[in-house]
Amino acid sequence: MAISEAGMSSDVAQVSEGEYKVLLSFRGSDTRYGFTDFLYHGLVDAGVCVFKEDDELPIDKMIGENLLHIINNSMLYIPIFSQTYASSKRCLQELALIVENVSKSEGQKSILPIFLDVEPEDVKLRTPLYSTAFGKHNEDFPHEAEAWRKALAEVDEIKGWNVKKDQSQATIVKLVVEKVLEKLEMKRKSVTEHLIGLEDRVKQLTELLDVNHQDVKLIGIHGKGGIGKTTIAKIIFNKLSSHFEKRCSFLENI
Structure with a gap:
């Protein structure tokens, strides 16, 4: 061009679904009309092809073929760890697939985590915030839960952004957009x-x-x-x- x-x-x-460059993984009830929406529009305004699921889906709804295709073909993944992220089976399934894609990409793909009003210790399941949800997952989905636990631990080790209630979300969004553009070499x-x-x-x-x-x-x-x-x-x-x-x-x- x-x-x-x-x-x-x-x-x-x-342009097809497979050509999204960035995928946002988030719990809609927590952030859809707040931080995730701000970040989505910040990326779109910067010219980034970014996927954000528009509809609020049931927590336990399985990942469909179209979304799986988008996950597999995206280059950057931004999981937004909010207060109830770990309560959603769907969010954890997405995260496990994201980690798997990145591990197979030989450095071509990246994860940029955002900790929205949660601490890395929460994501490590060292506090009740996420570990309580995992207690139920262990009962209902014992085999999958272990993969989800490993995915959380792996992403938690990646440097990201901690967003507190008393911080400017606009400033964080700007920093994330700049990092995405840098990663995509745009x-x-x-x-x-x-x-x-x-x-x-x-x-x-x-x-x-x-x-x-x-x-x-x-x-x-x-x-x-x-x-x-x-x-x-x-x-x-x-x-x-x-x-x-x-x-x-x-x-x-x-």
Whole structure:
């Protein structure tokens, strides 16, 4: 994908579920409309293809084929350990699959854990917060519970972010987004903050490019100097570049 002030063109690839770069694993009842939502939109605004399950599913609902495909093909995993994360069989199943994927990836995939109002000691099952839930899991799912326990222990050893009630969640989200972009090696273009009046134009151009379509498209942006042509091109590049893995570039001043 190449974008210049004169115009934009793209080798448009078919975007499928398997092309999500980041997967968020979280307990919806704890964080869906709070921290997870803030993080999701922060990543999307940064141009990252991120998967967040939109519907609240029953705790014991099994992982379906589509979600399994997304887990297997994602590159980064962000488990958000909240107060009742360990109560959810589904969350623990996801975590075990995530750990398995990372262990098989030979360093190509990573886990970025977030401890949201919990301590690493909780995740290690050294306090009642998570260990109480595991008491029931041991009774109901004795074979799976051991794999879940090992997954929790392994992820707990990874350096992540501790988010306390008296901390700025916006600051943590910014740090996580920066780390994700670094891990994905995404080359983003800097744009002026607090842009006003460009949202409609960006939306229109994004719809015209239609990255889900297989055709190659060329869009020209023309007008007098200083009206924001390059800025719009940079915003579009930032929004769409992650769809093209590393096969994209921004060519300026040609």
